[in-house]
Amino acid sequence: xxxxxxxxxxxxxxxxxxxxxxxxxxxxxxxxxxxxxxxxxxxxxxxxxxxxxxxxxxxxxxxxxxxxxxxxxxxxxxxxxxxxxxxxxxxxxxxxxxxxxxxxxxxxxxxxxxxxxxxxxxxxxxxxxxxxxxxxxxxxxxxxxxxxxxxxxxxxxxxxxxxxxxxxxxxxxxxxxxxxxxxxxxxxxxxxxxxxxxxxxxxxxxxxxxxxxxxxxxxxxxxxxxxxxxxxxxxxxxxxxxxxxxxxxxxxxxxxxxxxxxxxxxxxxxxxxxxxxxxxxxxxxxxxxxxxxxxxxxxxxxxxxxxxxxxxxxxxxxxxxxxxxxxxxxxxxxxxxxxxxxxxxxxxxxxxxxxxxxxxxxxxxxxxxxxxxxxxxxxxxxxxxxxxxxxxxxxxxxxxxxxxxxxxxxxxxxxxxxxxxxxxxxxxxxxxxxxxxxxxxxxxxxxxxxxxxxxxxxxxxxxxxxxxxxxxxxxxxxxxxxxxxx
Amino acid sequence: xxxxxxxxxxxxxxxxxxxxxxxxxxxxxxxxxxxxxxxxxxxxxxxxxxxxxxxxxxxxxxxxxxxxxxxxxxxxxxxxxxxxxxxxxxxxxxxxxxxxxxxxxx
Numbered sequence: 001x002x003x004x005x006x007x008x009x010x011x012x013x014x015x016x017x018x019x020x021x022x023x024x025x026x027x028x029x030x031x032x033x034x035x036x037x038x039x040x041x042x043x044x045x046x047x048x049x050x051x052x053x054x055x056x057x058x059x060x061x062x063x064x065x066x067x068x069x070x071x072x073x074x075x076x077x078x079x080x081x082x083x084x085x086x087x088x089x090x091x092x093x094x095x096x097x098x099x100x101x102x103x104x105x106x107x108x109x110x111x112x113x114x115x116x117x118x119x120x121x122x123x124x125x126x127x128x129x130x131x132x133x134x135x136x137x138x139x140x141x142x143x144x145x146x147x148x149x150x151x152x153x154x155x156x157x158x159x160x161x162x163x164x165x166x167x168x169x170x171x172x173x174x175x176x177x178x179x180x181x182x183x184x185x186x187x188x189x190x191x192x193x194x195x196x197x198x199x200x201x202x203x204x205x206x207x208x209x210x211x212x213x214x215x216x217x218x219x220x221x222x223x224x225x226x227x228x229x230x231x232x233x234x235x236x237x238x239x240x241x242x243x244x245x246x247x248x249x250x251x252x253x254x255x256x257x258x259x260x261x262x263x264x265x266x267x268x269x270x271x272x273x274x275x276x277x278x279x280x281x282x283x284x285x286x287x288x289x290x291x292x293x294x295x296x297x298x299x300x301x302x303x304x305x306x307x308x309x310x311x312x313x314x315x316x317x318x319x320x321x322x323x324x325x326x327x328x329x330x331x332x333x334x335x336x337x338x339x340x341x342x343x344x345x346x347x348x349x350x351x352x353x354x355x356x357x358x359x360x361x362x363x364x365x366x367x368x369x370x371x372x373x374x375x376x377x378x379x380x381x382x383x384x385x386x387x388x389x390x391x392x393x394x395x396x397x398x399x400x401x402x403x404x405x406x407x408x409x410x411x412x413x414x415x416x417x418x419x420x421x422x423x424x425x426x427x428x429x430x431x432x433x434x435x436x437x438x439x440x441x442x443x444x445x446x447x448x449x450x451x452x453x454x455x456x457x458x459x460x461x462x463x464x465x466x467x468x469x470x471x472x473x474x475x476x477x478x479x480x481x482x483x484x485x486x
Numbered sequence: 487x488x489x490x491x492x493x494x495x496x497x498x499x500x501x502x503x504x505x506x507x508x509x510x511x512x513x514x515x516x517x518x519x520x521x522x523x524x525x526x527x528x529x530x531x532x533x534x535x536x537x538x539x540x541x542x543x544x545x546x547x548x549x550x551x552x553x554x555x556x557x558x559x560x561x562x563x564x565x566x567x568x569x570x571x572x573x574x575x576x577x578x579x580x581x582x583x584x585x586x587x588x589x590x591x592x
Contacts, residue, residue: 097565190546204544233551234544303528314505321506323578325569336583341508353507354517357498358524360505374531376541381534383545416520417527433545460546 001160001483002027007069007217010163014057014068021057021068025050025112028070031161032114035486040136041146041156043075044082045115053112066224067110072156072165075116076123077208078197079103086199087131088121090326090347100197101232102166102208102225109224114162117152121349122317123173123201125149126422129412130351137408138181139484141448144405147177150211154181157211158484164221165211170202171305172400172426174209175438179400179453182440182482184218184470185211189460190433191236193222194229202312203234205305205430214480215439215471219243222463241464250472251465256283257293257393265424269403275442275452276399279473283397286472293389293396297381298428302420304382305427307362307375314359317352320344354416383432390459395469398425400438400453429457437466440479451479493522 003019004010013019029047036042050070057068073079076086078096085091099107107113120130128136128151138146139159146155150167154177157165167174169187178185186209193208200206210221223244228237258280280290322328322343329342348356362371389396402424411418429436434457441454454473458466474480498518502509509517563576572579 094569097561097568190544191548230553234546234548236546297534300531300534303531306524307528307531318506322571323580326571328571333581336580337506338508339581340506341503344506345508348507350513353505353509353513354520354524356505356507357501357517358521361493361497361501361521361525364501364504371528373541374536375528376543377536377539378531378534379545380539380542381536383542414516414520415523417523420524420527431545 002031002163005160005163006213007066007163007220008214010069021054021112022051024068025054025070025114028114028162031159035159036161038137038142038486039139039155039159040134041117041152041159041161042072042115043085043087043118043133043152046082046113049081050112050114057110057112062110064108064110065220066106069111069164070114070162071106071111072114072117072153072162073103074119074150074153074167076119076168076199077103077166078199079113079116082116084116084199086122087119087133088347088349088352089132090320092132092327094325096197098197101194101229103197105225106166117150117156117165119152120149121352122199122313123149123168123170124313124351124355126172126176126419127406127412128152129408130349132349135408138405139486140182140450141405144407144450145180147180147401147405149173151177153211154178154183154185157181157183157213159486160483164217166208166221167211168198168206168208169430170205170309171430172423174211175426175436175453175455176401176422178211178438180405180451182451182479182484183211183213184215184437184439184480185209186218186222186437186463186466187429187435188222188226188463189435191234192435192461192463193225194227194232194235196229196231200316202309203316204312205309207430215467215474216244216247219247219467238461243464243467246464247468247471248475249468250286251394251468254283254288254469255393256280256288256290257389257396258290259298259396259398260292260294261296261298262398262425265402267402267421268399271444272399272402272404272452276454279441279454280397282473282476286476291393293392295382295385295389295428297378297385300378301382301428301431302424304375304378304431305423306358306420307371308379308431310355310359311363311372312359314356314363317356320347322347351416379431382428386428386432386434395456395458395462395466398455400425400455404444404450404452425455434458434460435463435466437470439470439474441473442479443482493518493525
C-alpha cells in the first residue's frame with residue numbers, strides 16, 4: 001500500500017514534511033506500474049503531468065486543501081489532458097477541449113490526477129465488464145468484478161494506487177462498487193455537484209461523487225466538488241455546508257428507517273444480510289432507534305429506471321454521429337444515414353446498443369404513454385414513498401448490494417436482467433434525487449473475504465447528516481482499516 | 487401498459503433503424519429475445535393504479551435558467567474541429583446528404 005493511503009493521512013504527512021508530494025505521487029505511480037496489469041483500473045495514466053504537478057506542490061506553487069493528494073477520476077469526466085474515452089470504441093481517441101467543473105475544482109484544490117479510470121461503456125453496467133478495453137478486476141479477489149460502472153475508480157483506490165477517487169452514479173455506479181471494494185462511496189443529491197463535463201448518460205439521474213477509505217476523506221472530496229455551477233443549469237444554487245466541521249459529533253436521537261419491503265427481497269446473500277443486521281445492532285448500541293418504514297413502490301424502481309435511463313440515453317447518445325467527433329466507419333457508405341448507422345454500430349458495444357434501442361422503442365410513436373409516461377408517474381410515486389418514510393425517520397439503512405463481488409462472467413451472460421437486478425437497492429435514490437452513501441460493514445467468510453456495504457439514504461441535501469451518521473458507525477468499527485493484499 | 491407485448495424481429499430491425507444502428511441479423515435475433523425479456527420486466531409497472539398521479543420528469547423542482555445575452559468566450563474553430571474524423575478546411579466533411587433513402591428526408 002501507499003505509505004499514507006488516506007487523504008487525511010497523506011495531507012498531514014505532506015504538510016508536516018514526512019513525505020513530499022513528489023514522493024507520494026511516485027509511490028502511487030509505482031503501485032500502478034506494479035499491479036495495474038492485473039487490476040486494470042486505469043484507462044490512461046499521466047505520469048509526467050502528475051510528477052510536474054507534484055513538484056509544483058512541493059515548490060509551493062500549487063496550494064489548497066488537497067495539495068499533493070494523488071487521485072483518480074472516472075474516464076467519463078472531461079479533461080483537457082489526455083483522452084476521455086467513456087471506455088468506448090466510440091471515444092477511444094477523443095480529446096476533450098475543456099475540463100469538467102469537478103476536474104477544475106479538484107485541481108484548483110491541489111489534487112494530483114494520476115489518470116482516468118475504467119468504467120462500463122458510457123457508465124452503463126454494474127461490473128465494469130462492459131468496457132471496450134476489457135474488465136477491471138477486484139483487488140480483494142482478482143477473479144471477481146469490482147462492481148460498476150465506476151469500477152475502475154473503486155479498484156484504483158482499493159488497490160492502493162491513489163488516496164481517493166471520483167466516479168459518477170446514475171443507478172448505483174458509485175455506491176455499489178464502493179460496497180464491493182470495501183470503500184466509502186457517496187452519491188450526492190441531484191444538483192449538489194456540477195455535471196458540466198460529465199459525459200451524459202441519463203441526465204436526470206447522473207451525479208458525480210467521491211470514493212474514500214474513510215468518511216472524512218469522502219466528506220473532503222465532496223466539499224471540494226459541491227456547489228452551484230452556472231455551466232450546469234441543473235446544479236442547485238444552495239450554500240454548501242461545512243461537511244467536516246461536525247463530522248465527529250454523533251447524530252443525537254438518530255432514527256434509522258428499516259424498509260419493510262426490503263426484508264423480503266429475493267436473491268439476498270445470507271452473509272450480506274447478516275453483516276447488515278449486525279451493523280444495525282451496532283447503531284442501536286450507539287443510541288439510534290430503528291423504525292419500520294414502507295416504500296411500497298420500491299419493487300418497481302428497476303422497471304422505472306430501465307425506462308427512464310434508456311430513454312434519456314437514446315437521446316443523449318444521438319450526438320455520436322461519426323461526423324463531429326468519435327468513431328467513423330471506414331466502410332464505403334452510400335449516404336449520411338448509412339454513415340451514422342455503421343459508425344454507431346461499430347463504435348458502441350452491445351449493452352449501449354441495447355439501451356439505445358430500449359429507449360428508442362419506449363419513446364417511439366404509440367408507446368410513449370405506455371412506457372415513458374408510466375415510468376415518470378412511477379418516479380413520482382417512489383419519491384412520495386421516500387417523503388413519507390422520512391417523516392418517520394432521519395435516514396434509511398439497507399444493504400448497498402444484495403450480493404458481494406461476483407465472478408467475472410457470472411452475470412454477463414445472455415440475460416441482461418441478471419445484471420440489472422444487482423441495482424435493486426441503489427436505483428431508488430437516483431429516481432428520487434436523494435443522496436445515498438455506502439460504507440463498509442463487514443466481510444464474507446472464506447479464503448478471500450469480500451467486503452459488504454451498508455447503504456444510508458437521506459432526504460435531499462442531507463449529506464451532512466449521512467456523513468455524520470456514517471462516521472458514528474465507522475468510529476465504532478474497524479472495517480475501514482482493512483486492505484486487500486495484491 | 488401492454489402486458490402481452492411480443493417484440494418481433496421486424497420491430498427490432500425497425501427500432502435499430504430509428505436508432506441509427508446497423509445491426510447484424512445475428513444481433514437482431516439476440517436483441518429480440520433480450521428486449522422482450524426486459525420489456526416484460528418493465529411491464530410489471532402496469533400492475534399499479536396510477537390514476538391521478540402527475541408524471542415527474544425531475545425529482546427536484548427545476549426551472550429554466552437564463553443569463554444575460556452577452557457574448558462570452560467559446561471554443562475556437564480549431565478546438566471544435568480537432569476531434570472530427572474528416573474535415574475540409576473549416577468544415578465537417580460528410581458523404582452526400584441529398585438524394586438518399588426515405589430515412590434521410592426531413
